[in-house]
Amino acid sequence: MAILEARALNKIYSVDHQKIIVLNDISLSVEPGEFLVVTGSSGSGKTTLLTLLSGLDKPTSGRVFIDQQDITGASEDDLAPLRNRMIGFVFQAFHLIPSMSALENIMFPAELQGLGDAEAKARQLLERVGLSGRADNLPSRLSGGEKQRVSLCRAMINDPKLIFADEPTGNLDSRNGRIVFSQLVEMKNEHGATLIVVTHNAEIASAADRVLVLKDGRLVP
Template identity: 45%
Template structure:
């Protein structure tokens, strides 16, 4: 489903090159829930942005469901994202001038034929916002906004969902609600889920945990029935 081959990302700061990712090789099969963890500055959000086609690698190749996204222009990337990917941001990224229903509908209207209103309403009811769908983001709590963002990510039935610290700005109750919605989507719809988190309890629920340090994969742990069965340290950075 997702293939990452020799991916590097750097930025140029004057004459100095700042390396953020230093050569990432990852293969994620369909339906797997992967947690990407690491300290602040380890490169995990940068990696997720590259996987989602929101950024371009400085070097290396990335494939989503066989499509090489590392060399696509923005128009082509938008099509791939619209068909294959739902993305959930830590800061929600809702459009303030649109209602909850209109925010959820937007990806459908951009990428799918037909009328998606009934589907959007159904998704908002699933996430517990059936009576809030005509409210604007400013009228919603943080937990409610994040649940709108989840419904928006699910509206086109993407085979891949990516989430960047989706519970990071939420209290424990709302965080648990959002996490359960993501997990149920992974479990029931067999959606591939790639989630960046700093929370070890969230990472412990994943099928697989990838640990980044200083822009490199230092641990790749696969779990089965919540028990770790294999652990591969690809490179230790000291």
């Protein structure tokens, strides 16, 4: 049974009375534990697709199912806890909260979830990625690679079934990119999670179970 399913997704924006079709009839199904890469040129709709699949935004038409549950009609009040519990997100630009330390950033989704051992778990994750010594640093006092490893820990703290990563190594040099990517895959495998990564990186794509290519908002057959 699919952990994630999209049926006939369309996303249309209206700009200056013109309709822009950003995603055009996207259907896909992802099995539990799968590692899927989404690739395609700039503007082809990759980020838009991730935001729809993860429930961060709604399609103009079509449906998204997470773990058999139709999230398309769900209100933000219902979706936010589901996302927090089920989904981990890693962004190209890290999206860490600037006023919180590395440790606090990682703990935050667990605290929203009411997890009792948030701090212990966050410290364990920091140790896993070799950043125990940086727990109290604000994001402004971390390197790009360190920030991305912190955001990886934040994405993992609630043991998500689904991990989405939008160009997670795009802002990193190749060495740091490799470190972040190998830790991402390691954590995915450890938790038996499903991983969906947007990337231009051929090395990452070659490690995937399946590669989807978007072109002008359509999946290339």
